[in-house]
Amino acid sequence: MIQVTNTVKRFDGFAALDGVSLSVPAGSVYGLVGPNGAGKSTLIRCLTGIYRQDEGELAIDGQSVWENEALKSRVAAIADDWYYFPQATIRDMCKFYRGFYPSFSMERYEKCKEVFQIDEKRPLRRLSKGMQKQAAFWLTLSAMPDYLILDEPVDGLDPVMRRQVWSLVLGDVSQRGTTVLVSSHNLRELEDVCDHVGILDHGKVLLERSLAQLQDNMVKLQVVFKDGGGVPEDLEVLHASKVGRIHTLIMRMNAEEAAHRLAVYEPMLVDAVPLTLEEIFIYELGGADYAVKDIVL
Amino acid sequence: MRSKTSYFNPTLFKKNLARFWPLWGGTSIIGALFPLAFLTILIRENALFGEPMSDPLGVTAGYYQIVAWIIPTLSLLYAALCALAAWGWLYNPRSVGMYHSLPITRKGIFVTDFLSGMSMMLLPYAVTGGLAILVSAIVGSLEPVGLAVTILAVAGQSFFFFASATAVVFVTGNPFAFAALYFIFHFIAAGAEWLVTRLMTMFYFGVERYYQGVIEFLSPTMYLTRMLDVDTTSRQIINAEGWEESVLESVTLANGWLIAVYALAGAVLLAAAWALYRRRRSESAGEVVAVGWMKPIFRYGVAFCAACTGGMALYNVFFAGYETTRTASPVPLALCMAAAGVIGYYIASMLLSKSLRVFRGSWKGVLATALASAALCAAVALDPLSVESWTPRPEEVGSVLLIVNGVNGRGVSTRLTDPALIQNILDVHQAVLAEREDLNKSWRGLGGEDVSVAYLDVTYYEGEIGSPHTSRMYNLPCSRERMERSQALQKLVALATNPAIQEANIFGHVYRENLETRLTGGYADRLYNPETKEMEQLDLTLEQAKALEDAVRWDVAAGHFGRTLFLLDDLYNQAICTGGLELYYSVTDLDRPQAGPHSQTVSLSLSAYCTETLKALEDLGIVNGSRRLLTYAEQSALESEEEGVPFEGDYDPYSFPRSGSAVYPGDAYVYPGEEVDAALLH
Numbered sequence: 001m002i003q004v005t006n007t008v009k010r011f012d013g014f015a016a017l018d019g020v021s022l023s024v025p026a027g028s029v030y031g032l033v034g035p036n037g038a039g040k041s042t043l044i045r046c047l048t049g050i051y052r053q054d055e056g057e058l059a060i061d062g063q064s065v066w067e068n069e070a071l072k073s074r075v076a077a078i079a080d081d082w083y084y085f086p087q088a089t090i091r092d093m094c095k096f097y098r099g100f101y102p103s104f105s106m107e108r109y110e111k112c113k114e115v116f117q118i119d120e121k122r123p124l125r126r127l128s129k130g131m132q133k134q135a136a137f138w139l140t141l142s143a144m145p146d147y148l149i150l151d152e153p154v155d156g157l158d159p160v161m162r163r164q165v166w167s168l169v170l171g172d173v174s175q176r177g178t179t180v181l182v183s184s185h186n187l188r189e190l191e192d193v194c195d196h197v198g199i200l201d202h203g204k205v206l207l208e209r210s211l212a213q214l215q216d217n218m219v220k221l222q223v224v225f226k227d228g229g230g231v232p233e234d235l236e237v238l239h240a241s242k243v244g245r246i247h248t249l250i251m252r253m254n255a256e257e258a259a260h261r262l263a264v265y266e267p268m269l270v271d272a273v274p275l276t277l278e279e280i281f282i283y284e285l286g287g288a289d290y291a292v293k294d295i296v297l
Numbered sequence: 298m299r300s301k302t303s304y305f306n307p308t309l310f311k312k313n314l315a316r317f318w319p320l321w322g323g324t325s326i327i328g329a330l331f332p333l334a335f336l337t338i339l340i341r342e343n344a345l346f347g348e349p350m351s352d353p354l355g356v357t358a359g360y361y362q363i364v365a366w367i368i369p370t371l372s373l374l375y376a377a378l379c380a381l382a383a384w385g386w387l388y389n390p391r392s393v394g395m396y397h398s399l400p401i402t403r404k405g406i407f408v409t410d411f412l413s414g415m416s417m418m419l420l421p422y423a424v425t426g427g428l429a430i431l432v433s434a435i436v437g438s439l440e441p442v443g444l445a446v447t448i449l450a451v452a453g454q455s456f457f458f459f460a461s462a463t464a465v466v467f468v469t470g471n472p473f474a475f476a477a478l479y480f481i482f483h484f485i486a487a488g489a490e491w492l493v494t495r496l497m498t499m500f501y502f503g504v505e506r507y508y509q510g511v512i513e514f515l516s517p518t519m520y521l522t523r524m525l526d527v528d529t530t531s532r533q534i535i536n537a538e539g540w541e542e543s544v545l546e547s548v549t550l551a552n553g554w555l556i557a558v559y560a561l562a563g564a565v566l567l568a569a570a571w572a573l574y575r576r577r578r579s580e581s582a583g584e585v586v587a588v589g590w591m592k593p594i595f596r597y598g599v600a601f602c603a604a605c606t607g608g609m610a611l612y613n614v615f616f617a618g619y620e621t622t623r624t625a626s627p628v629p630l631a632l633c634m635a636a637a638g639v640i641g642y643y644i645a646s647m648l649l650s651k652s653l654r655v656f657r658g659s660w661k662g663v664l665a666t667a668l669a670s671a672a673l674c675a676a677v678a679l680d681p682l683s684v685e686s687w688t689p690r691p692e693e694v695g696s697v698l699l700i701v702n703g704v705n706g707r708g709v710s711t712r713l714t715d716p717a718l719i720q721n722i723l724d725v726h727q728a729v730l731a732e733r734e735d736l737n738k739s740w741r742g743l744g745g746e747d748v749s750v751a752y753l754d755v756t757y758y759e760g761e762i763g764s765p766h767t768s769r770m771y772n773l774p775c776s777r778e779r780m781e782r783s784q785a786l787q788k789l790v791a792l793a794t795n796p797a798i799q800e801a802n803i804f805g806h807v808y809r810e811n812l813e814t815r816l817t818g819g820y821a822d823r824l825y826n827p828e829t830k831e832m833e834q835l836d837l838t839l840e841q842a843k844a845l846e847d848a849v850r851w852d853v854a855a856g857h858f859g860r861t862l863f864l865l866d867d868l869y870n871q872a873i874c875t876g877g878l879e880l881y882y883s884v885t886d887l888d889r890p891q892a893g894p895h896s897q898t899v900s901l902s903l904s905a906y907c908t909e910t911l912k913a914l915e916d917l918g919i920v921n922g923s924r925r926l927l928t929y930a931e932q933s934a935l936e937s938e939e940e941g942v943p944f945e946g947d948y949d950p951y952s953f954p955r956s957g958s959a960v961y962p963g964d965a966y967v968y969p970g971e972e973v974d975a976a977l978l979h
Contacts, residue, residue, distance in 0.1 A: 011580060045394065045398075045579070048394075048397075048398040049397055049398055050393070050394050050397040050398055050579050051578070051579055051580065052578075067402045067403060069303070069400050069401060069402050069405070070400070071400075072398070072399070072400035072401075073400035075400075077398050079391070079394050079395070079398075081390075081391045081394070082391075082395075083389075083391035083392050083394060083395035085312070085316060087316070095308075096308060096312055098308070099306065099307065099308020099309070099311075099312075100306070100308060100399050100400050100401060101400065
């Protein structure tokens with residue numbers, strides 16, 4: 001489990017993290033979402049021991065991350081600007097990582113070679129950005145970490161490779177119980193893989209929910225009232241729109257309760273339709289916040 | 298729960314060495330060329346399997362010379378490269394992220410990278426040294442003590458320089474700033490002293506060189522190069538062939554203990570480096586100064602350097618030409634320093650903030666810089682230490698290096714230890730200071746007065762030449778009128794013609810204590826042959842050379858040499874001869890007899906004043922009707938005749954007597970300082 005408590009990190013007086021608290025359950029895939037400059041990368045750098053927080057606590061499995069060699073050997077990270085030695089090949093970097101990660105698996109490395117199909121003896125600097133990202137996954141997954149921390153991980157990957165990569169990551173989650181913290185500025189990207197989501201903006205966590213919590217707490221209904229009437233004024237809706245005679249209502253309650261409330265007005269049609277993650281976040285946060293707009297656009 | 302922490306990571310160590318093998322490998326190859334070249338010479342000379350090629354102590358002396366004179370500079374430069382190789386990742390945010398996210402503590406990284414860098418430092422020395430030892434062993438010149446001292450000295454210096462580079466690495470977050478700060482760190486002490494003393498020379502009459510090296514020990518490369526030396530003792534033996542031969546008895550590395558002190562300082566710097574690394578924020582990669590509390594030091598340090606260098610440059614460009622004295626006026630220089638200091642302040646601020654927008658809210662710093670710059674200027678100008686008016690007490694002076702250049706380019710340069718002569722020099726010095734107002738005038742201040750400039754350069758040593766010293770240099774305007782009224786100039790003329798000083802000037806480098814000197818010959822130069830109209834050179838027999846040396850000594854004792862130094866106008870051309878004498882000597886330094894005898898030459902410019910020498914030249918038949926010694930005036934007249942152009946001088950070039958006459962140019966011209974000269978001589 002990753003536990004972040006009231007963490008503050010300042011740069012020249014500017015608080016990139018301003019009292020962040022979040023909790024990543026063990027074995028979960030946690031999506032950390034936020035616009036550019038929200039503090040996602042800073043939080044990840046704190047979690048990987050690159051930065052030391054000014055205030056608050058960061059713990060993985062109850063242990064502080066800072067200068068904790070043993071703990072860090074169970075944590076692997078892919079930064080958005082993944083670094084490799086200028087002249088190095090994937091094979092060279094493999095040898096390097098093997099010297100640091102006791103759990104590094106050559107068997108896994110060989111298996112990944114078939115997935116990624118990149119010449120391991122080619123200098124990394126000669127690979128495309130997408131291929132370098134694949135190499136990063138190849139090496140990081142070969143380290144067999146218990147905790148995988150990914151910062152904008154699929155930027156530069158084509159759709160097929162994205163699916164392959166997520167397949168490998170989710171395989172580790174299901175088979176080895178790997179805990180994954182993944183950051184992105186785009187909610188749609190994480191919709192299919194995350195079971196927990198946190199929104200970070202201006203160094204603060206605006207919202208943190210499990211996917212189940214989110215879906216149980218909001219409903220989207222298509223309703224046709226008798227005689228073409230409008231939405232009753234006493235009905236509490238977060239958002240209402242109308243196309244022809246069909247009203248689309250977003251309500252903060254589960255589908256069963258919503259149907260019960262609407263029954264009073266004897267509607268001609270009531271039909272629940274699935275909410276996308278972006279709709280949930282827009283209406284959960286009021287929809288007006290720049291941060292939310294940015295992550296769903 | 299925390300598990301074990303490792304302080305050394307072999308993977309990182311190997312990776313560092315593997316990544317930067319061209320650095321240490323290339324340096325090793327270059328280093329290896331020297332012993333291999335030595336070996337090649339031995340093979341070529343068939344000495345490989347013969348007798349020992351070189352005395353083991355001689356080889357040790359060679360090692361020590363390298364330790365003293367080459368290793369400090371070499372290590373300074375190479376340590377910077379090794380530090381960049383070992384720690385360069387600190388300057389890239391991406392690599393910093395990767396290193397610090399790896400499962401290794403900062404202590405582990407520090408130890409591993411330091412050992413990697415030290416290995417890169419020592420490997421080339423090890424390769425070069427190993428091969429040198431091998432070659433020495435082959436030719437039987439191996440000397441274990443010298444070898445051990447050399448290894449320790451090289452290791453100590455390498456450690457110190459790499460530790461210092463490591464400390465500087467953590468001060469900055471930028472490789473270019475590292476290079477700049479590293480060399481600043483190593484030379485700032487000497488540089489700052491030089492800047493302040495340079496500023497002093499702007500204000501103080503006669504203070505042209507004031508750098509004392511008081512804090513030079515903080516600039517280790519300079520200090521080590523100056524202080525380390527090779528001391529040898531030797532004794533004379535009769536070799537198998539019956540010849541006297543000098544044999545080395547012992548060789549020591551003088552001041553070698555300094556290396557141990559610097560190595561200790563290196564340990565302190567290393568501890569400081571670790572402290573800086575522990576507190577270093579990863580996000581400081583890319584910053585010019587990565588340590589918060591050092592930023593003001595950097596900002597005001599740059600401002601100080603800019604104030605001194607830029608201020609002096611601005612002053613020289615815009616104000617110096619308007620000065621009526623040779624020294625600077627405090628107000629314009631203070632303004633220039635304040636302006637340059639402010640510019641330096643802003644440059645430093647821009648570097649620190651990596652932005653050009655540094656003006657808002659900076660007025661306090663700017664004001665402080667301007668005031669401090671002006672205050673520094675004022676403080677130096679007030680001369681609180683009385684540097685300008687200082688002259689040493691006679692008992693404080695062990696020896697003096699005296700240089701006097703006359704108004705026509707000829708001069709005296711000699712070392713003196715005689716207390717009476719030193720007192721004479723002090724008298725001249727004090728007389729010059731007493732006439733400061735008049736003698737310190739610039740060309741503008743002289744207001745078109747027709748003067749030639751004489752030059753007095755005196756360096757007072759506490760002991761022998763080479764001991765701590767203080768110098769003063771004066772450019773003194775001379776004219777006939779000035780020489781008649783100036784006590785200082787008259788005393789200077791008397792000093793320059795003083796027989797003892799001329800004796801030291803002419804013969805000081807061949808006849809002195811601990812020298813075994815033998816006259817071997819010589820030649821007379823530029824003797825005019827009227828028949829061929831060519832200048833000729835005539836070799837002297839040993840007897841002729843000895844006779845001429847005696848004559849020269851007589852003229853020196855009579856005060857005839859040096860009298861032309863202050864001759865003005867055409868009198869100089871009338872008095873000075875175009876030809877001269879060269880006397881050869883064989884000289885053996887009894888302090889270093891193993892070096893054997895070497896040749897020395899005494900070059901003499903003759904003038905009409907050198908009556909005894911001119912007479913001797915005629916008596917010996919060296920100068921006669923077919924080999925004439927001309928004055929410059931005579932030469933000009935001859936050239937005019939040859940070209941068919943009447944000679945236009947206002948005197949008769951042929952009227953000047955060659956010798957044996959009581960009529961000299963000095964009789965037609967009231968010789969300045971004649972009375973003082975006479976007083977000193979008698």
